[in-house]
Amino acid sequence: MKASVVIFPGTNRERDVADVLEAVSGRRPQMVWHGDSEVPDSDLIVLPGGFSYGDYLRCGAMAAHSPIMRDVIAKAEAGTPVLGICNGFQILCEAGLLPGVLMHNSSLKFICKDVWLRVEQPDTIFTSRFAKGELMRAIAAHAEGNYFADPETLNRLEGEGRVVFRYADRHGNVTPEANPNGAQRSIAGICDARRRVLGLMPHPENTSDPLLGPTEGRKLFESIVESLVA
């Protein structure tokens, strides 16, 4: 699987995700600079986490207009799968590839902790190895992860099965207490209408290596490899 990881000034999780992709696919992803005009031919494009452009103006707003994003948008529209994690999710929303926006956490605090995500939609290339309702642990590390969209958009996402992950407790219950940032309907991850663009707030790449602890996130990357290589 040929994967490309896009690096913006201020991106800082590119190695984490590249390491996991290499571990599951056997091939080191190529790193692509934000100032480039073209993403090399890829089976998967990843927008990793970090603080692109120092989160100036709004998280992801500047990155969404950087030169490389024109080609990322074109390739996504042509069907290339795109995974945006954390800041990558914010960039996908600002670029218009996903609806809604990620606002300040309702607590106004930066959150850094393990969270449990319930898989709501296993029928995507990113979640094919999960069962519906299965739990995936991932690391929340964000100040702006509070997903917001108007009620019509939220209803459309739900109706089209595009809510892929929700924050849940250890037992899979979606409760206000298990929602770390105030996200509407406890949404942690959504996909586009074709289910080939996924935005996810917590970091599955940081729960993918036994050396670092939990490994539930690895299944997401294994799903991608299995779906795209098969």
Next chain:
Amino acid sequence: MKARIVITLKNGVLDPQGKAVQNAVGALGIEGVQSVRQGKFIEVDLAAGSEAAARATVERMCRELLANTVIENYVYEIES
């Protein structure tokens, strides 16, 4: 020409920063503040030939970058 742009959260969009400011104002003993909404103020110098041209430029800046119209409104004034 100068453009002064004000970007605010739409009504109904939760503004935790505004809420925190309101609470802090209350903690100072300042009474009668019923709500606080926080936004952004952006000042731009423009080399525009006419006010209409300046407005067109500012409108496009606001729509495409400065404001996220999912959650924000913008208003601006042009000073020649």
